[in-house]
Amino acid sequence: MDDHSEPRWTAIGRSVAYDGRVRLVEHTVLLPDGSQTSYEVDESVPFSVATLVVDGSDVLLSRQYRYAIDRWIYDLPGGGGQPDETPLAAAQRELEEELGIVPDDLRHLHTFFMNPGRAAWPTHLFISRAGFTWARPDASDPAEQVALARMPLVELDALISQGVIVDPPLVVARALAAATGHLPPLRAAGTR
Structure with missing residues (x-):
């Protein structure tokens, strides 16, 4: 069950960190407390x-x-x-x-x-x-x-x-x- 009232991160930017057999994308996100961080996500394939x-x-x-x-x-x-x-x-x-x-x-x-x-x-x-x-x-x-x-x-x-x-x-x-x-x-x- 997906409760939309729970806090989520907000994406504010993205860039490709590595693109080979694996594709890593660095996301810049705003956390619920207002701080900003980066988070790498494997986006190698659509599924x-x-x-x-x-x-x-x-x-x-x-x-x-x-x-x-x-x-x-x-x-x-x-x-x-x-x-x-x-x-x-x-x-x-x-x-x-x-x-x-x-x-x-x-x-x-x-x-x-x-x-x-x-x-x-x-x-x-x-x-x-x-x-x-x-x-x-x-x-x-x-x-x-x-x-x-x-x-x-x-x-x-x-x-x-x-x-x-x-x-x-x-x-x-x-x-x-x-x-x-x-x-x-x-x-x-x-x-x-």
């Missing part, structure tokens, strides 16, 4: 997308190296949206680029903000449960080495409960798929 692909009792995930944490992780296929595309179109594009699949049905699951303290864009989660056709993945970005990983849902649940899964959209999508009846409840490691 991001991620899709939970369910294929029978398995999920199809991305397996890729993440330099910032220096490890290979399982995550959801997805990425940043372009200014001229819808979240649905971006999710379809990312599935084809990263996993080489074209979903027969793609449904919006939820929208959340991954880092509302520093990033301005929403993350749109989708779910695909109705099958897909195979396409050719796009390997045009050498910094993005993505492999498809098929995993039984029970194994995913075990890895989440063990803390092995660290990708926020994957954890959020799994929990929301259970909460909305798309998937059974999350099972802790060692339970059936």
